[in-house]
Amino acid sequence: xxxxxxxxxxxxxxxxxxxxxxxxxxxxxxxxxxxxxxxxxxxxxxxxxxxxxxxxxxxxxxxxxxxxxxxxxxxxxxxxxxxxxxxxxxxxxxxxxxxxxxxxxxxxxxxxxxxxxxxxxxxxxxxxxxxxxxxxxxxxxxxxxxxxxxxxxxxxxxxxxxxxxxxxxxxxxxxxxxxxxxxxxxxxxxxxxxxxxxxxxxxxxxxxxxxxxxxxxxxxxxxxxxxxxxxxxxxxxxxxxxxxxxxxxxxxxxxxxxxxxxxxxxxxxxxxxxxxxxxxxxxxxxxxxxxxxxxxxxxxxxxxxxxxxxxxxxx
Amino acid sequence: xxxxxxxxxxxxxxxxxxxxxxxxxxxxxxxxxxxxxxxxxxxxxxxxxxxxxxxxxxxxxxxxxxxxxxxxxxxxxxxxxxxxxxxxxxxxxxxxxxxxxxxxxxxxxxxxxxxxxxxxxxxxxxxxxxxxxxxxxxxxxxxxxxxxxxxxxxxxxxxxxxxxxxxxxxxxxxxxxxxxxxxxxxxxxxxxxxxxxxxxxxxxxxxxxxxxxxxxxxxxxxxxxxxxxxxxxxxxxxxxxxxxx
Amino acid sequence: xxxxxxxxxxxxxxxxxxxxxxxxxxxxxxxxxxxxxxxxxxxxxxxxxxxxxxxxxxxxxxxxxxxxxxxxxxxxxxxxxxxxxxxxxxxxxxxxxxxxxxxxxxxxxxxxxxxxxxxxxxxxxxxxxxxxxxxxxxxxxxxxxxxxxxxxxxxxxxxxxxxxxxxxxxxxxxxxxxxxxxxxxxxxxxxxxxxxxxxxxxxxxxxxxxxxxxxxxxxxxxxxxxxxxxxxxxxxxxxxxxxxxxxxxxxxxxxxxxxxxxxxxxxxxxxxxxxxxxxxxxxxxxxx
Numbered sequence: 001x002x003x004x005x006x007x008x009x010x011x012x013x014x015x016x017x018x019x020x021x022x023x024x025x026x027x028x029x030x031x032x033x034x035x036x037x038x039x040x041x042x043x044x045x046x047x048x049x050x051x052x053x054x055x056x057x058x059x060x061x062x063x064x065x066x067x068x069x070x071x072x073x074x075x076x077x078x079x080x081x082x083x084x085x086x087x088x089x090x091x092x093x094x095x096x097x098x099x100x101x102x103x104x105x106x107x108x109x110x111x112x113x114x115x116x117x118x119x120x121x122x123x124x125x126x127x128x129x130x131x132x133x134x135x136x137x138x139x140x141x142x143x144x145x146x147x148x149x150x151x152x153x154x155x156x157x158x159x160x161x162x163x164x165x166x167x168x169x170x171x172x173x174x175x176x177x178x179x180x181x182x183x184x185x186x187x188x189x190x191x192x193x194x195x196x197x198x199x200x201x202x203x204x205x206x207x208x209x210x211x212x213x214x215x216x217x218x219x220x221x222x223x224x225x226x227x228x229x230x231x232x233x234x235x236x237x238x239x240x241x242x243x244x245x246x247x248x249x250x251x252x253x254x255x256x257x258x259x260x261x262x263x264x265x266x267x268x269x270x271x272x273x274x275x276x277x278x279x280x281x282x283x284x285x286x287x288x289x290x291x292x293x294x295x296x297x298x299x300x301x302x303x304x305x306x307x308x309x310x311x312x313x314x315x
Numbered sequence: 316x317x318x319x320x321x322x323x324x325x326x327x328x329x330x331x332x333x334x335x336x337x338x339x340x341x342x343x344x345x346x347x348x349x350x351x352x353x354x355x356x357x358x359x360x361x362x363x364x365x366x367x368x369x370x371x372x373x374x375x376x377x378x379x380x381x382x383x384x385x386x387x388x389x390x391x392x393x394x395x396x397x398x399x400x401x402x403x404x405x406x407x408x409x410x411x412x413x414x415x416x417x418x419x420x421x422x423x424x425x426x427x428x429x430x431x432x433x434x435x436x437x438x439x440x441x442x443x444x445x446x447x448x449x450x451x452x453x454x455x456x457x458x459x460x461x462x463x464x465x466x467x468x469x470x471x472x473x474x475x476x477x478x479x480x481x482x483x484x485x486x487x488x489x490x491x492x493x494x495x496x497x498x499x500x501x502x503x504x505x506x507x508x509x510x511x512x513x514x515x516x517x518x519x520x521x522x523x524x525x526x527x528x529x530x531x532x533x534x535x536x537x538x539x540x541x542x543x544x545x546x547x548x549x550x551x552x553x554x555x556x557x558x559x560x
Numbered sequence: 561x562x563x564x565x566x567x568x569x570x571x572x573x574x575x576x577x578x579x580x581x582x583x584x585x586x587x588x589x590x591x592x593x594x595x596x597x598x599x600x601x602x603x604x605x606x607x608x609x610x611x612x613x614x615x616x617x618x619x620x621x622x623x624x625x626x627x628x629x630x631x632x633x634x635x636x637x638x639x640x641x642x643x644x645x646x647x648x649x650x651x652x653x654x655x656x657x658x659x660x661x662x663x664x665x666x667x668x669x670x671x672x673x674x675x676x677x678x679x680x681x682x683x684x685x686x687x688x689x690x691x692x693x694x695x696x697x698x699x700x701x702x703x704x705x706x707x708x709x710x711x712x713x714x715x716x717x718x719x720x721x722x723x724x725x726x727x728x729x730x731x732x733x734x735x736x737x738x739x740x741x742x743x744x745x746x747x748x749x750x751x752x753x754x755x756x757x758x759x760x761x762x763x764x765x766x767x768x769x770x771x772x773x774x775x776x777x778x779x780x781x782x783x784x785x786x787x788x789x790x791x792x793x794x795x796x797x798x799x800x801x802x803x804x805x806x807x808x809x810x811x812x813x814x815x816x817x818x819x820x821x822x823x824x825x826x827x828x829x830x831x832x833x834x835x836x837x838x839x840x841x842x843x844x845x846x847x848x
Contacts, residue, residue, distance in 0.1 A: 117784035196421030279668035285661025
């Protein structure tokens, strides 16, 4: 009950944010939401399914490129481009899942990485289609029900609405019988098979579902930036999403959201002062994995308690 | 009397070493069969072949005259096969009730529902009934990691019973239990309804012999002796191979 | 397409295959023995190449530079394994993420130290002239790379099959628990193998220098190729790395030459084909 009140309060705060914040912060918040949906979709696989993936940027990127290309090359409006991009990307997730799930654990990870890298390399080289390193520019935002989304606030509310909807649906997913079975396959896959569960099918369905939400984040991404570049398909992008999940703590719904906020804020502020964001990212990876594997929030708490203990025993 | 489980000419080698070497046996419906043999005789391997966790190299396995040799493990479960494990492989971070629920879900269409909330689904009543069967209903809301080893063994059996199996494989159900716990579990096994055929691997002869109607003795992956309890106990080959305490 | 074209492309394929073998053999061994997907591997290759550039300024012999760079990268790899990866033993995802993090650190460090422009590496003088046989011109350096790769392959094969070290590695790949049980010093073995793999990658970076140069992004270009080689060839198998490297070298080179825009997609196909029918890869001992 208390939790629901807090959540409701947070929601109210987020809704009224544009009224008392400058455009910079509203835009930053939009970016945080987009990244949060991306991270949450990765967490379906990692936290709930026990499947670590390094290729999730594929779904974000392909949906983004799909929407952009349908608009630019076929001249079709968003009301066709969006569903087409979502369906196409989800089908691709289905195909990728068939391949990646031939293995599990590290093999699965490597397959998702390899497939994602192939898309990334192709986006750079298939200049005829993607304009390569230039990226696709001059894209537009949709106007659902005729509402113009070009202003920062309007887009922010649109993104907030989509984010709330996606988080709610993902919450229902993980709390459902299917979600319980999924968590079972994470903890004891052989036992689940011995209980009658089709472990492969459970994983594949989750893979496709996670791909779908990755695609949704991709659409939000391309609408926000009105531009798409092959770098959005890169390993770095997938890794940042993974970092957000791990930083916030996997296996919970709120973890990736918190982690996405942390990583996005870090990226925004750090890149203003530090030129070499990649190096910082690398160090953050190493530090979090070695010192705070359970997530930044629980990890910090643990380290703080340990320091306090050591300090108290000396006093 | 229909044959619940028929194994014909089963073979399995590990890197050239034959673990199961042309094993054939038949278990009648409702029978209580005990499989014994020294360590390394191939008993657990045999179970793994029956459940499909291992792929055999030749031979056939049928349940109620239907060939299950090519079916993946989860599909064999849907045909009525259930099994407990020597090593506890349950879900430690979940409550006992949730563990049983996962077992009940395995055979229910509801397991594909990805929208409804689990706790509103109908499984609570049935899960509590199953836990009551093994005397653990008072601990339904404890985490599995918090209960004793003996209780975990009882949960293992409850998980299998929740599947209402036609053929139940019990892999050393008494291992590591205290004397009192052994009595409890023995009663549980004895109370399993006749609709379920029981095949059991056990080392604890004193307890297991009482439960068995027929006994199969395995040694180096082969069936050495098979017959009623009296026949097997009297057979000199059994003494040769293994009949210790 | 002239005959000369096919000759050149074939030789390019073989040379790329040779370089990939230097890169992937280490990756495959590390993966097979230590169950670590070392995502730093592309970065180690690139680090070797850049170190080679600097070493060449002092020691103008490519082969010596390759050896020295290889040793330096091997040392770096050893430190990485001992100080960080060892602490994460059993934490598979953690190890992957750490190697990824270190890859980023290497990439940006190289950018900081050597700048953003590609740095060429000179082909050794006596290999600069093409070899003329039967009316065709064979780029001599690429031939040398192939010869070197085969030589390294032979040495590695000898080590694996005929020495105690090799026997221990093979035992560890086959059954780690058993290997520990019979007293194989696993920790030391891990460090040795990681150093070996890193060293090969680093030396490979220098050897590849005359063909590819040292440039930012070299690591990101090489890593997916190494992955595909290992997925194709099978984990923990030297023969698999050898065969997989040359298959990948051919598919990629001809793909880029004939269908440049779809080269990566063409690279994909043998991999899917192999995974669909044989998740172990062509020669792997276990599915990755």
